[in-house]
Amino acid sequence: MAEKTSETPLLDELEKGPWPSFVKEIKMAAETNPMGSDLLNLLERSYREKICHWKHGGIVGVLGYGGGVIGRYNDLPEEYPHIAHFHTMRINQPAGWYYSTKALRTVCDIWERHGSGITNMHGSTGDIILLGCHTDALEPTFQELAKNGFDIGGSGSDVRTPSCCLGQSRCEWSCYDTMAACYDFTMTYQDEIHRPAFPYKWKFKFSGCPNDCVAAIARADISFIGTWRDDIRMDKDAVLEYADRGLDIQKDVVELCPAKCIAWDGKELCIDNRACVHCMHCINVMPKALRPGTDTGACILIGSKAPIIEGAFLSSVIIPFFKMEPPYQELKDLVEEMWDLWCEEGKNRERIGEFIQRVGMGNFLEAVGVEPVAEMVAHPRENPYIFYEEYFEEEDEEEEEADE
Amino acid sequence: MAMPIEEIAESMYKLVAEAQGKKKLKAMDLTKSMIELYGDEVDKKACKQAVRMLIDSERCVYTYFGGSYVELPHKEGAAPPTD
Ligand code: SF4
């Protein structure tokens, strides 16, 4: 008997190798749901033809919300009827991505009842991604998820689902309670998550220390990155233990310190804490000997984004140090001030980082009432956005008076 | 004197209806227009509530085409015809 040939030879290639394969997973889903087989066949066709068969956007959502559902239709509905509608639902993940097995089963059961059963844990913003929902199934899925304590996340021109590292729940380096802050901001800005009213997206990300495990500095419109303002804590005996066990402290720690503020004489490690830029390198290499200080908080940065419309941006410091204590009112006031300005003056699809680049950081700071400080300057004498006009004026006036 | 939310919503609805098929309006475009039209009688908070009223009553819907807009409900162009 002739061996049955695969209908998806190109996709089958992606099952090879030791790593997880989305093709394997979709094939498993296809055993119980015809959406899975239509999806595989359409994808195989796209790979063969090198043509995308998905149409994007439009009006799909749940009642009252403008975000959290991303419309997808295929352009060959007669041939792939089970995935004629294949919308994505973004579900707000719990802070730190903690689930009980019961909660995970609940989400999966709901999704198998109403959708394709295919998930993506998690999307790049952090949400639980449920892939493949018919328009008619959106509202029942949402209602059932809501009954079980889950809500839809953000999409479009709104506050995207805030995300955070697991912070103090498991990480000794966390300089503030990231999960508490993330939850607080999520609840405060429910309206802004569900009802898009901005020029474009806005992302909040909370990292407990400068290791920045949620990549806030590169992805968030506003980043809250944990830091400290006293000295790095040091256990001198533990430093010697590292040396005894063969760590080359000179080569692997001292010479790699970006601020060149560590000295090691073979017996004692000295850190000039005033020059330290809090990069975490030395702490990462000697975690038993070094720890962040105890006067902790967060550095607030603004304006990063991945390269979609303009190129990629990294964040700029806007508040060098803030004690992260609830209810974070000063920060919320600042955020709302920035939103007002951006909504007023921002162009359609302009992220706040691009807006700042267009109007100039100096003008932006002035408009939102933040004083420029030295910590905002990445490279002394290279930064064009700080002007000291008032000092020039005073000096000029003094000179003029002297001349008279 | 502050304008009632219902009246702001009605005025916004007219703008959305007039623009339908010609120009897509964002929630903030509606807010800016209201402030232009009614000055001190409206504020951003009241405008936000008015948009909410239009959406919750299903007289308007949010749409997404690269950005998020407020429009009248209509048949989704990308949806397959045999719905
Ligand atoms: S960002 Fe820092 S505090 Fe958060 S998990 Fe990573 S190392 Fe720990």
Ligand code: SF4
């Ligand atoms: S944290 Fe970074 S900058 Fe500070 S002392 Fe350690 S290696 Fe140097």
